[in-house]
Amino acid sequence: MHEADVEADVVVVGAGPAGSTAARYLAASGRRVVVLEKSAFPREKVCGDGLTPRAVRELDLMGLPTPREDGWIRNKGLRMLGGGVRLQVPWPDLAEFPGHGLVHTRSRFDEALARHAVAGGADLRERTSVTGPVVDERTGHVVGVRARPVDDKGRKAGEETTYRAPVVVAADGVGGRLALSMGLAKRDDRPLGIAVRTYFKSPRHDDDWLESWLELRDGAEGRDGKGTGGLLPGYGWVFGVGDGTSNVGLGILDSTAGASDLDYRDLLRRWLAGMPPEWRFTPEDQVGPVRGAALPMAFNRTPHYTRGLVLVGDSGGMVNPFNGEGIAYAMQSARLAAQAVDTALDATEARGRERALQSYPAAVRADLGGYYTLGRVFVSLIGHPEVMRVATRFGLPRPGLMKLVVKLLANLADPTSRDATDRVVVALQRMAPAS
Known part of the structure; x- marks a missing residue:
């Protein structure tokens, strides 16, 4: 076949967690899957690097091994600091x-997920930048994409190729360029988070708890969370990577008054100025620059399927508004999308295919819609530092309440359990409208 016209069952744009997950499931089902990734692995991405049990479940479902010798470091639960209290809540x-x-x-x-997709049969093409969709003029449906090879600087390095498929999966991240080209802009009625992080060589690198700072002080707090510095917006984290470094960062909600005018790197510096010196969160021990990224939350781009284009992960705004977690939901949405696409490809006529593809946004809304509605209410409250301060000082000293809070924040509740905290979280999600 001439390279100018590559045929596939599915074209996946982007090889992040969502794209690679969708590609793995579809390729393992026997579909011809081409994955187009503009970068080359390994590549840098801004993230806290922490995975909750919800994300671990997705890894387990797709059969990806996570041995410690390959750098997968287990953690026991969440350690929360704020208001002078330090509390550890196991998962x-x-x-x-x-x-x-x-x-x-x-x-x-x-890279591990992308190679897992390749091992399942996906055709991964790195340093291939998508330039736009191919649209059937008769139906208005996406029937492929145009893409060209690029060098390590993102510059054109070859001629444009057309990749054709009856379904295209957009997994191209927060910018959502493919979705934008089809007229799907982000929704202004959904929250947007900003995260900044860096790494430090630190003795805390082997911590087996994910640490969350619910109250940030301006250069005056130590380990116990006490201090006299001014209250800063947002929340912080310290995650041990196990390789001699710690991932340290903070997240801020863009709904915070004046958030768009904040210097996030300066906020991180001011917060870290109050850390105990023995932790070595200092410029001398910093590894790499401070990097930032946007966190598209609570379905901030919809519909998740339209005219042959399926949105998964950040391109569909799948980030959890309660805790800024994106990987678990990228993989979950991709798994649900793969199921719908696989069914659609078996359909013998166009109406059946569309019905199958429309089942994907319905499924993701049923799974996450009510929870994300609760999350938007949560965001509107904690966007005010004083509200967060009062909630922290009231809640952290009450372990029973914080057990419920952790289940809510991490979306870890069992609908079949008789545990009161599970029943409360599940009831809240069911009562909230799945919009």
Whole structure:
């Protein structure tokens, strides 16, 4: 076949967690899958590198091994600091989810998933930048994409190729260029987070808890969370990577008053100025620059399927508004999308194919819609630092309440459990409209 016209069953744009997950499932089902990735592995991505049990479950479902010798570091639960309180809450013991989380750097994580997709039969084409969709003029449906090879600087390095398929999966991240080209702009009624992070050589690199700072002080707080510095917006984290470094960063909601005017790197510096010196969160021990990224939350781009184009992961705004977690939901949405696409490709006529593809947005809305609606309410409250301060000082000293909070924040509740905290979280999600 001439390279100018590559045929496939599915074209996946982007080889992040969502794209590689969708590609793995579809290729393993016998579909011809081409994955187009503008970068080359390993590549840098801004992330906290922490995986909750929800993300670990997705890795387990797709059969990706996570041995410690390959850099997968297990954690026991969430340590929360704020208001002078330090509380550790283990991950809940649930039948549906594993009892541990993981830490794995995104550069290694994304490559592991991409290689897993290739091992399942996907055709991965790195340094291939998509320039636009191919649209059937008669139906208005996407029937492929145009793409060209690029060098390590993103510059054109070859001639444009057309990749044709009856279904295209957009997994091209927060920018959503493919979705934008089809008229799908982000929704202004959904929250947007900003995350900045860097790495430090630190003795805390082997911490087996994910640490979350719910109250940030301006250069005056130590380990116990006490201090006199001014209250900063957002939340912070310290995740041990296990390789001699810690991933340290902070997240801020763009709904915070004046958030768009904030210097996020300066906020990180001011917060870290108050850390105990023995942790070595200092410029001298910093590894790499401070990097930032947007976190598209709570379905901030919809519909998740239209005219042959399926949106998964960040391109569809799948980030959890409660905790900024994106990987678990990228993989979950991709798994659901793969199921719908696989069914659609078996359809013998156009109406049946469309019905199958439309089942994907319905499925993701049923799974996450009510929860994300609750998350938007949560975001509107904690966007105010004083509200967060009061909630932290009231909640953290109450372990029973914080057990419920962790289940809500990490979306880890068992609908079949008789545990009161599970029943409360599940009831809240069911009562919230799945919009």
